[in-house]
Amino acid sequence: MTDLSNLVKKLPKAELHIHIEGTLEPELLLTLAxxxxxxxPYQSVNEIKQAYQFRNLESFLALYYQGTNVLLHQTDFYxxxxxxxxxxxxxxxxxxxxxxxxxxxxxxxxxxxxxxEGILQGMEEARDRLNIxxxxxxxxxxxxxxxxxxxxxxxxxxxxxxxTAIGLDSxxxxxxxxxxxxxxxxxxxxxxxxxxxxxxxxxxxxxRQAVELLKVRRIDHGIRCTEDPDLVEKLxxxxxxxxxxxxxxxxxxxxxxxxxxxxxxxxxxGLFVTINSDDPAYFGGYINDNFMQLIEHLNxxxxxxxxxxxxxxxxxxxxxxxxxxxxxxxxxxxxTEMGLQPA
Ligand code: HPA
Ligand code: ZN
Numbered sequence: 647m648t649d650l651s652n653l654v655k656k657l658p659k660a661e662l663h664i665h666i667e668g669t670l671e672p673e674l675l676l677t678l679a680x681x682x683x684x685x686x687p688y689q690s691v692n693e694i695k696q697a698y699q700f701r702n703l704e705s706f707l708a709l710y711y712q713g714t715n716v717l718l719h720q721t722d723f724y725x726x727x728x729x730x731x732x733x734x735x736x737x738x739x740x741x742x743x744x745x746x747x748x749x750x751x752x753x754x755x756x757x758x759x760x761x762x763e764g765i766l767q768g769m770e771e772a773r774d775r776l777n778i779x780x781x782x783x784x785x786x787x788x789x790x791x792x793x794x795x796x797x798x799x800x801x802x803x804x805x806x807x808x809x810t811a812i813g814l815d816s817x818x819x820x821x822x823x824x825x826x827x828x829x830x831x832x833x834x835x836x837x838x839x840x841x842x843x844x845x846x847x848x849x850x851x852x853x854r855q856a857v858e859l860l861k862v863r864r865i866d867h868g869i870r871c872t873e874d875p876d877l878v879e880k881l882x883x884x885x886x887x888x889x890x891x892x893x894x895x896x897x898x899x900x901x902x903x904x905x906x907x908x909x910x911x912x913x914x915x916g917l918f919v920t921i922n923s924d925d926p927a928y929f930g931g932y933i934n935d936n937f938m939q940l941i942e943h944l945n946x947x948x949x950x951x952x953x954x955x956x957x958x959x960x961x962x963x964x965x966x967x968x969x970x971x972x973x974x975x976x977x978x979x980x981x982t983e984m985g986l987q988p989a
Pocket of ligand 1: 843
């Protein structure tokens with residue numbers, strides 16, 4: 647166990663499913679609430695942590711959006727972003743594809759320019775000071791209409807060169823991806839790649855729609871794909887990565903305990919699985935904590951942890967030669983740490 651925790655710490659990794667708003671730690675939430683004079687129903691970090699008990703995705707999202715209320719100024723988005731990068735530098739994260747939910751902020755009167763420029767400032771500093779590269783994913787909120795998503799896309803167009811992909815998140819039940827087909831087509835025509843949350847609480851058919859109609863390059867979560875064996879075949883054949891978030895899935899009661907999580911089955915089936923933290927400040931675990939859960943509860947071995955770290959880069963939107971150099975680096979580190987030969 648000690649060896650594997652060392653290995654997890656030392657291996658470079660990419661994080662591909664992370665919501666910047668979900669990295670708002672209780673301490674920063676309290677500081678920003680005070681600074682910006684925003685009423686929140688908590689007095690202390692402890693009270694906040696006590697409140698973070700969720701029944702399902704919906705009950706989590708209520709607190710997540712409440713948390714976003716304290717983010718008002720460009721500097722708030724910058725502080726939020728750089729705090730996340732500083733934290734994951736400790737986990738040896740070397741590349742991040744960062745999601746943000748601008749509709750949760752523009753609806754409160756925060757200009758889109760403040761949101762994105764604050765985040766970009768954090769990303770640039772992370773690159774220069776922490777040696778962590780990153781790309782940005784703008785997510786549409788699926789509980790809002792497609793027309794609102796189209797408005798958002800228009801707002802984002804001047805920042806086209808700073809946004810790599812468009813995503814889809816928030817409430818999933820009864821809101822199929824097909825409702826967003828038009829705006830995703832427009833986004834692709836404008837040059838964005840696409841990803842979408844699907845098959846977290848929603849059925850396998852939503853994953854199929856995300857692949858077939860929204861033409862996504864990755865599925866966020868996707869754990870319910872197993873309900874449709876043909877879909878599983880298709881995901882394997884097309885090498886579509888699933889960005890899985892084990893601790894998130896337990897906290898939101900998708901599975902009742904880690905030993906029940908289906909990531910072991912998905913991995914063994916040959917799906918292109920990656921490990922991520924989703925909303926670590928709310929779920930109490932960053933990326934390495936997620937890896938440790940797999941080791942402690944699902945019997946993941948050194949060679950599998952190494953493969954998952956390689957997958958994280960291979961599933962990213964980095965260019966092929968950068969991906970290859972990370973895979974080589976992982977092999978070198980694995981060999982030094984474990985005496986393991988490249989697979
Ligand atoms: N699912 C859907 N929407 C989200 C999530 C999630 O896990 N985290 C933040 N927004
Ligand atoms: Zn998510």
